[in-house]
Amino acid sequence: MSSGTIETAILSPTQENLDWLADWIRKGGVAALPTETVYGLAADALNTGALRQIFEIKRRPLYDPLIVHVENGEKLLEWAEINEDLRRTVLTLIERFSPGPLTYVLPKKSWVPELLTAGRPTLALRIPAHPLFREILRRSSLALAAPSANPFGYLSPTLARHVRESLGGKLHYILDGGDCTVGLESTILDLSRSPMRILRPGKITREEIQSVLPDKEIAGYIHEELDDTVSPMAPGMLRRHYSPRTPLCLFFKMEELPLAKEENVARVFLSRKDREEVLGNDFFLSEEGDGMQVAKRLFSLLRELDTSHSYEKIYCQCPPSHGLGTAIADRLCRAAGLPKKGP
Numbered sequence: 001m002s003s004g005t006i007e008t009a010i011l012s013p014t015q016e017n018l019d020w021l022a023d024w025i026r027k028g029g030v031a032a033l034p035t036e037t038v039y040g041l042a043a044d045a046l047n048t049g050a051l052r053q054i055f056e057i058k059r060r061p062l063y064d065p066l067i068v069h070v071e072n073g074e075k076l077l078e079w080a081e082i083n084e085d086l087r088r089t090v091l092t093l094i095e096r097f098s099p100g101p102l103t104y105v106l107p108k109k110s111w112v113p114e115l116l117t118a119g120r121p122t123l124a125l126r127i128p129a130h131p132l133f134r135e136i137l138r139r140s141s142l143a144l145a146a147p148s149a150n151p152f153g154y155l156s157p158t159l160a161r162h163v164r165e166s167l168g169g170k171l172h173y174i175l176d177g178g179d180c181t182v183g184l185e186s187t188i189l190d191l192s193r194s195p196m197r198i199l200r201p202g203k204i205t206r207e208e209i210q211s212v213l214p215d216k217e218i219a220g221y222i223h224e225e226l227d228d229t230v231s232p233m234a235p236g237m238l239r240r241h242y243s244p245r246t247p248l249c250l251f252f253k254m255e256e257l258p259l260a261k262e263e264n265v266a267r268v269f270l271s272r273k274d275r276e277e278v279l280g281n282d283f284f285l286s287e288e289g290d291g292m293q294v295a296k297r298l299f300s301l302l303r304e305l306d307t308s309h310s311y312e313k314i315y316c317q318c319p320p321s322h323g324l325g326t327a328i329a330d331r332l333c334r335a336a337g338l339p340k341k342g343p
């Protein structure tokens with residue numbers, strides 16, 4: 001699948017390579033780095049030339065804003081233009097959820113490059129937890145824009161080789177951090193509006209956020225049908241996103257699984273439990289139906305079925321939309337191009 005002329009190296013995380021990558025990025029280069037959510041395509045958030053490269057490599061439309069990754073809460077607040085009340089709320093959330101997979105959308109400072117925000121008055125910021133990403137932040141002393149390191153609209157990468165499979169030939173370096181522990185993109189919380197709203201569900205759930213802000217109203221994730229041509233609040237809101245090329249059909253209950261034994265169809269189940277008869281084209285996201293494990297394997301298994309087999313269709317079981325199931329069901333519905341989530 002590689003195209004382009006650049007030789008793409010997967011670098012092991014030695015001290016020397018970390019210094020090299022920090023320097024490469026400081027000089028305006030782009031590199032794929034592991035985060036706890038998915039691999040990111042990282043560049044200096046204040047270097048517009050480097051930011052343009054991110055959009056080109058991903059073929060990402062310019063209306064889709066980027067997330068800026070910073071080392072700590074103090075640095076995060078430098079980018080935001082907020083009043084004391086909002087500052088206290090953000091600090092409460094940071095204390096509980098950061099570093100980690102929660103992205104804060106906040107009113108931005110006037111000097112923030114338009115390319116980061118797609119011209120919006122708000123900026124998305126996150127403090128990542130992955131030790132290697134944090135090392136690059138520390139060694140470069142930069143804030144890094146880092147959208148998922150995949151072609152726009154395709155499944156997000158959770159292994160270094162996923163990045164090379166789909167972006168090989170377009171970037172020089174991928175830092176190998178093994179597999180991502182979360183496996184789904186961050187939860188995005190828009191704090192610039194009242195009530196605050198979840199723009200993209202992720203590992204950190206609305207219920208968890210509510211539990212540390214008991215007096216604040218948090219609007220749920222909007223998932224009504226959207227016109228893909230208008231600028232969405234978050235690209236996770238595009239009807240079709242995170243998609244394999246092989247057609248994907250979702251089922252919610254076993255009884256709805258239409259085809260039992262067709263050879264050229266893959267069947268993906270959330271759990272191996274209760275499956276008495278297992279066919280050669282049956283796959284399991286988790287042995288016990290553990291949500292964290294399902295999330296971690298979801299993109300990786302769909303990618304494998306999409307690229308290493310010649311299935312004509314993938315049937316995948318969709319979890320109910322609560323807790324972590326909200327994020328998993330959301331990604332599955334986007335991947336299947338469905339406008340609404342299931343039950």
Ligand code: AMP
Pocket residue numbers: 064065066067105116117120122123124146147148185188199200233234235236
């Ligand atoms: P990615 O890292 O490729 O998964 O994409 C970054 C995510 O952050 C996208 O879903 C963006 O739309 C979202 N995002 C970035 N900036 C903003 C913003 N100012 N308002 C709303 N969503 C944003």
Ligand code: MG
Pocket residue numbers: 147148156
């Ligand atoms: Mg993405």
